[in-house]
Amino acid sequence: MKKKKESKLVYIMILALLVGFYIFNKFYLSKRPIVYSNFGIAIPAGYNTHGIDVSRYQKEVDWNLVSKMRDKGQKISFAIMKATEGTYLTDRYFKTNWKNIKDYQLIRGAYLYFHPNISGKSQASYFISKVDLQSGDLPPVVDIEEVNGTSKMEIKKSLQECLDELEEKYDTKPIIYASVSFYDQYLGDDFNDYPFWAAHYEKSSEPRTKRDWLIWQHNCKGRCNGIDAEVDFNVVNGSIFTLRDICL
Numbered sequence: 001m002k003k004k005k006e007s008k009l010v011y012i013m014i015l016a017l018l019v020g021f022y023i024f025n026k027f028y029l030s031k032r033p034i035v036y037s038n039f040g041i042a043i044p045a046g047y048n049t050h051g052i053d054v055s056r057y058q059k060e061v062d063w064n065l066v067s068k069m070r071d072k073g074q075k076i077s078f079a080i081m082k083a084t085e086g087t088y089l090t091d092r093y094f095k096t097n098w099k100n101i102k103d104y105q106l107i108r109g110a111y112l113y114f115h116p117n118i119s120g121k122s123q124a125s126y127f128i129s130k131v132d133l134q135s136g137d138l139p140p141v142v143d144i145e146e147v148n149g150t151s152k153m154e155i156k157k158s159l160q161e162c163l164d165e166l167e168e169k170y171d172t173k174p175i176i177y178a179s180v181s182f183y184d185q186y187l188g189d190d191f192n193d194y195p196f197w198a199a200h201y202e203k204s205s206e207p208r209t210k211r212d213w214l215i216w217q218h219n220c221k222g223r224c225n226g227i228d229a230e231v232d233f234n235v236v237n238g239s240i241f242t243l244r245d246i247c248l
Contacts, residue, residue: 038223041219043235044204048074050234051234051236052066052234053217054093055082055093056093057229058227060096062227063103065226066224066225067104069225069226077107077240077243078108078109078234079101079107080138081111083098083112083130084112084123084131086115087122087126098110098132107240110133111177112124112127113143114143116144116154116155119158120159120165125165137247137248138175138246139172139195140166141176143177144176144182155187156186156191159187163176173194173195175194175195175215176191176196180207183209184210189211192211195246196211196213196214197214197217198216200217200218203218213237214237216236216237217232220233
């Protein structure tokens with residue numbers, strides 16, 4: 001009988017240790033800030049204004065750590081975050097990240113993930129209803145990456161409706177985000193009057209596009225303090241003043 005009681009006591013102690021470790025890991029270790037010694041990627045030379053873009057995959061960001069991080073003298077100056085998708089989805093971390101970044105010296109921006117097979121005007125209206133763009137923020141960004149069974153003509157028509165609605169609301173031209181291959185294949189020269197955020201990974205000097213560009217997303221595997229995930233890195237084609245000049 002005594003041995004049974006001792007065995008039961010040992011079992012309870014082991015169970016208590018396991019529960020304690022789980023609680024410690026979940027509520028303490030998981031809350032510690034993520035700190036890296038550098039950005040973890042090659043940063044293109046010749047650029048002095050760097051930024052990141054985030055969505056639900058980066059979860060809640062510690063903007064204090066982001067703003068303080070330095071790697072060989074370089075720092076993060078701006079962040080663009082996913083706000084909406086189509087006419088039905090708001091990024092689950094957008095509201096928190098959008099609010100918290102205001103406490104730090106970072107230029108913020110928001111984008112809508114565009115679906116060409118849905119009314120462009122409706123997508124713009126949904127974005128407007130969910131995002132409070134203020135003075136000092138970047139213009140709205142339209143992220144277009146998918147065809148969704150639509151023709152090139154339909155893509156252009158829907159995108160133009162979205163851009164027109166956003167421009168009417170904010171009195172400034174929205175920024176178009178796309179890979180250089182998507183832009184060349186589906187948009188051509190019809191949208192060259194809009195600021196272009198070009199996605200072209202792991203190139204050494206600049207994105208391979210024939211049109212002018214404002215921001216270059218050059219890598220999707222960067223690391224940044226305060227973010228427990230890989231994150232997209234960007235550079236500005238110019239200085240911080242180039243970016244500030246187009247802000248609302």
